[in-house]
Amino acid sequence: MGNIRTVLAIGAVATTVALTVPAWAAKKSKLDIEIREWNITVGAEAVPAGEVDVSVKNKGKEVHEIVIMKLNTNDAVGRLPVDRDGAIDEKTMTFGKIIEEFEGMEPGKKDKKTINLKPGRYAIVCNMVEQEKDGTVEAHYSKGMSAELKVE
Numbered sequence: 131m132g133n134i135r136t137v138l139a140i141g142a143v144a145t146t147v148a149l150t151v152p153a154w155a156a157k158k159s160k161l162d163i164e165i166r167e168w169n170i171t172v173g174a175e176a177v178p179a180g181e182v183d184v185s186v187k188n189k190g191k192e193v194h195e196i197v198i199m200k201l202n203t204n205d206a207v208g209r210l211p212v213d214r215d216g217a218i219d220e221k222t223m224t225f226g227k228i229i230e231e232f233e234g235m236e237p238g239k240k241d242k243k244t245i246n247l248k249p250g251r252y253a254i255v256c257n258m259v260e261q262e263k264d265g266t267v268e269a270h271y272s273k274g275m276s277a278e279l280k281v282e
C-alpha cells in the first residue's frame with residue numbers, strides 16, 4: 131500500500147502549492163537599466179525567469195540603444211565577435227539570440243517593456259555605431275557598453 135500513500139501525499143503537496151501561488155498571480159519582476167557614455171548599469175545581477183518589466187533610461191549625452199540577447203554557455207559578454215567597426219553584426223551573429231531591443235534612445239529618454247525571459251545568461255549591449263566628422267568610427271559596444279544579466 132506504500133505506493134498509494136505516496137501518490138496521495140504528492141497530490142496534497144501539489145494542491146497546497148497551487149493554492150499558494152496560482153499561475154495567474156505570478157509576480158512580475160523589475161529591472162532597471164541605465165545607459166550613458168560608455169557603460170550600462172543593470173539594477174540586478176539576476177532576476178527570476180518569467181515576466182520582467184524592463185525600464186531603460188538614457189542618462190548620457192548621446193543617442194544609445196539597448197539590445198538584450200540570450201547567450202550560449204561559453205559566450206563572454208565583453209568579448210563577443212564583432213565586425214570591422216567593432217560592433218556586433220546582428221544579422222550574421224552565430225552566438226546567442228536577440229530577445230528585445232530599445233532603439234534610438236535619445237538623451238533623457240525613458241522606455242519600458244515587459245519581456246518574458248527564460249533561464250540563462252544574457253548580454254545587455256548598446257550596439258550603436260557612429261561616424262564622427264573626421265571619419266572615425268565609434269562602436270559603442272567596443273567602448274564598453276555591455277553588461278551581463280542572469281535569469282534563474
Ligand SMILES: [Cu+2]
Nearest residue numbers: 194256258270
Ligand atoms: Cu551607446
